[in-house]
Amino acid sequence: MDCQGHGSHVAGIVGGDARNITGPLAPPQPWVGVAPEVTLGGYRVFGCTGVTGTDILLAAMEKAFNDGMNIINMSLGGGSSYKGYPTAVLGDKLSKMGMTLIASAGNDGSEGVWMVGNTGLGDESTSVASFTNAFGRFQTFTYGGGKFPYNPASNFGSVIDLPASATLFPLFDKAGVLQDGCDAAAYTGLDVKGKVVLALGDYTRCGSGARATIAKATGAAGLLTHTTPFGMTNIGGIAGFPMASIEHAGGDAVLAAYKKNPANAFTWSKTPSDITVEGGGTLSDFSSYGLDGDLRSKPDVGGPGGNILSAYPRAKGAYAVLSGTSMSSPYVAGSQALFYQGKKGGPRGLETRKIFKNTATLTKSFGSKNLASAAKQGAGLINVMNALTSTTTITPDHIDLLDSIRLRKTQKITIKNTGKKTETYVLSHSPAEALNSYYDGTGYPNPAIHFEEDFASVTFSQNKVKIPAGKSATITLNFAEPKAGDAKQFPIYSGYVIATPEKGNVPVHIPYTGVKGDISQVPIMDVKRGWPKFQVANAQGQLVPAPANYKFDWKKDTAAVLVRLGSHTPSLTVRIYDAANNLKGYLSSTNNGPAFGFSGRTKNIKDGKLVQTGYIWKGEVFAELNSTSPTALPSGTYSLVVAAQKKFTAGAYPADFEVYNLGSFKQ
Structure with missing residues (x-):
């Protein structure tokens, strides 16, 4: 009975059953959720406006754990980020205690790369992409x-x-x-x-x-x-x-x-x-692209999320067809429940994610001859039957090659035969299409991605391996980044390492991802379009450029620092210096809190306007990065500096930062 119907729809995908309903509440066609025998626990985190706080999400996750839930589905998110995002951190802790966290990868496919959602970024969480239903x-x-x-x-x-x-x-x-x-x-x-x-x-x-x-x-x-x-x-x-x-x-x-x-x-x-449906059975166009801020392989796996029939509040018609990674996430959560039921006392947490990733179905982009990027489909479309019947696993469940400068070209994988007979495996490699968003020279990722055949190559220490029942074998892989592709355009390349049993059992695979080029040189701020900006509210409440040496009266004035990030940064700071160039602290905004810490990229356009993030300011600063409360600046002349740390740098200021001086002001 949620206000908008989102929660009802998600719950129905996990465990609904509308096969035998007649009368005025009969569905448009009989349908059943993924795991109709599941026990559902509902934890309300949204009001009718669809807005919540991280503290409420964390409390709900803890309560679900304390109530004995096995799986948490989170059909929500707040944009791109790092694995240090609070819900991702807690998700990893809960996973280590036997839970499974499933989260939407996000619906920002139209925004281009670096947009996978924050909630499922944990090392042990499952970030879920969306595939479109073949029928509707x-x-x-x-x-x-x-x-x-x-x-x-x-x-x-x-x-x-x-x-x-x-x-x-x-x-x-x-x-x-x-x-x-x-x-x-x-x-x-x-x-x-x-x-x-x-x-x-x-x-x-x-x-x-x-x-x-x-x-x-x-x-x-x-x-x-x-x-x-x-x-x-x-x-x-x-x-x-x-x-x-x-x-x-x-x-x-x-x-x-x-x-x-x-x-x-x-x-x-x-x-x-x-x-x-046109394009049915392939990746949904709205499903978000990775990678995350650390060049980690996210999303992890995909589920049906486009054009999904499920439950809806009775006042809104009782049933609805909706689309989103909010729909694919509960599909994967329900699949986890089926797996747990089928395996009874079997694996949990990260081990389960590995099995689902190993056994997913790899797909091509609609109209393409090449496999879709692992930065879009993860390990592929979830296949519950494969997961239940496979007798092989590959560890780890993904490989992060990073970039050209830091290329982890030598990797080891462990193949385990969990079956009852000796099996011989043939090792192979299937590359996927590369993603190029920096082809236009603007320094900001173009949402219209160019798909390229920038393929890495992989060699194996042995191309075939025989493994007795219950035993494992370790194989060394050597990667070479693609010869094709312009390193100055930072293409994201990917592919899959596959182990195929000769006796016809389920093949297993893992994805790898990498970036050609030096990731520390990827532009962070959208400078060519005029960001960052320092502005002041006029008498009509509109933000206008702050005049040079403007004198603020904080009892009546309001300022704003506006930023627009084209990529993640490990540390985005707004710094205040006095006339002698001494650091006095970090801006304390009234809407976003302290202006320091890691940050994901900004969305591109909304309703015809370029999206920006604003730090509303009333003259207070945090004196240190570990300060717990802000203080007011004394009278004087100051300058504002926005500094965004380049990825994979040590964080030495200013050498490792993009630095923008926004000018001086007085108060």
């Missing part, structure tokens, strides 16, 4: 003789019902190229009143709410977004305005029909239909 039940429309599914904006509703007079209007520019609808100027001189606008579904420039607002203001009857690169996207839109995403192939077909006959009419369905 969607409302449809017919146009030009074709039938097409659509995914309505969540803020609008579930069914679009427009009159036949609402004909299609593709939002072309003068060259005939479909535009994304992010600019009101794109509608200049166009009459879209009463028509359904078709726009490009590329969300790298702005969100769905901004597009819907602009289209509604022009008098459009509705808005369809032509998804790129494939599938249907989850969009929010705005209340009261019909908006939906459609599949890429469907959008192409609609455009082709329009060009043949612009007068074609829409017919909107009254009931949903079962369809085969």
